[in-house]
Amino acid sequence: MSTPQLVVHHDKELMAQAAAARLITKVVDAQATRGAASVVLTGGRNGNGLLAALASSPARDAVDWSRLDLWWGDERFLPEGDPERNVTQAREALLDAVPLDPARVHAMPASDGRFGDDADAAAAGYAAELASVAGSEDHGPVPTFDVLMLGVGPDTHVASLFPELPAVRETERTVVGVHGAPKPPPTRITLTLPAIRAAREVWLLAAGEDKAKAAALALSGAGEIQAPAAGAYGRRRTLWLLDDAAASELPRELYRPAIP
Numbered sequence: 001m002s003t004p005q006l007v008v009h010h011d012k013e014l015m016a017q018a019a020a021a022r023l024i025t026k027v028v029d030a031q032a033t034r035g036a037a038s039v040v041l042t043g044g045r046n047g048n049g050l051l052a053a054l055a056s057s058p059a060r061d062a063v064d065w066s067r068l069d070l071w072w073g074d075e076r077f078l079p080e081g082d083p084e085r086n087v088t089q090a091r092e093a094l095l096d097a098v099p100l101d102p103a104r105v106h107a108m109p110a111s112d113g114r115f116g117d118d119a120d121a122a123a124a125g126y127a128a129e130l131a132s133v134a135g136s137e138d139h140g141p142v143p144t145f146d147v148l149m150l151g152v153g154p155d156t157h158v159a160s161l162f163p164e165l166p167a168v169r170e171t172e173r174t175v176v177g178v179h180g181a182p183k184p185p186p187t188r189i190t191l192t193l194p195a196i197r198a199a200r201e202v203w204l205l206a207a208g209e210d211k212a213k214a215a216a217l218a219l220s221g222a223g224e225i226q227a228p229a230a231g232a233y234g235r236r237r238t239l240w241l242l243d244d245a246a247a248s249e250l251p252r253e254l255y256r257p258a259i260p
């Protein structure tokens with residue numbers, strides 16, 4: 001487990017641009033070192049903000065998009081192309097604009113896909129896909145993702161791990177179906193905490209006033225069942241990327257703004 005590090009930017013636009021620049025560097029480095037890079041995308045406002053910032057960054061051409069594997073941390077279990085699906089939003093924000101290898105874009109199944117409307121079967125299918133690419137150098141049935149990004153919800157949820165729901169208690173399976181999520185849609189698919197913790201680096205994105213209480217709770221020693229964001233950490237690094245508004249309720253011993 002890596003201890004969370006905090007980086008606080010002035011506002012959400014700056015946070016998105018800085019996080020996009022950080023991601024480009026990480027991907028370029030991983031491609032130089034290991035030949036390819038793997039990134040887990042998040043849905044939500046902050047995740048999509050980062051992708052949009054990446055799309056408009058001139059440095060995006062430094063990435064070899066054909067040697068990048070994309071996975072998702074969670075998905076809203078809706079029909080293919082639904083505007084609320086995380087993959088649809090990611091395509092709009094960035095993916096349609098860059099030359100990715102379609103075989104390396106590992107979207108989670110849709111509710112009208114090969115598993116039909118069975119979210120549990122779809123989750124098991126995604127777990128099998130992850131397991132099929134995990135090698136002996138990895139730490140279980142998921143690849144060692146270079147960067148796994150998570151938007152933090154105002155209730156401290158990450159991916160589709162909501163406080164107190166069964167998915168956040170999962171210790172064996174890497175991907176599970178979620179039923180009765182408090183945020184629509186109620187049916188979702190999510191990586192579990194053990195899968196998240198297989199990543200080299202986990203980046204938690206929290207910008208905006210509505211994330212302030214969640215960031216403070218998760219970073220102040222709350223348990224992961226009550227505050228799932230508290231249980232998300234990477235093997236080498238756990239990075240919280242915040243803006244001033246989201247950092248505004250952090251205890252002073254964790255973060256002291258330069259200008260009070």
Ligand SMILES: O=C1O[C@H](COP(=O)(O)O)[C@@H](O)[C@H](O)[C@H]1O
Pocket residue numbers: 042043044045046047073074075076086150151152153154157158159160183
């Ligand atoms: O529904 C979801 O919400 C979270 C957080 O979204 P935000 O808009 O509050 O930033 C997101 O991380 C997750 O991927 C998504 O499915």
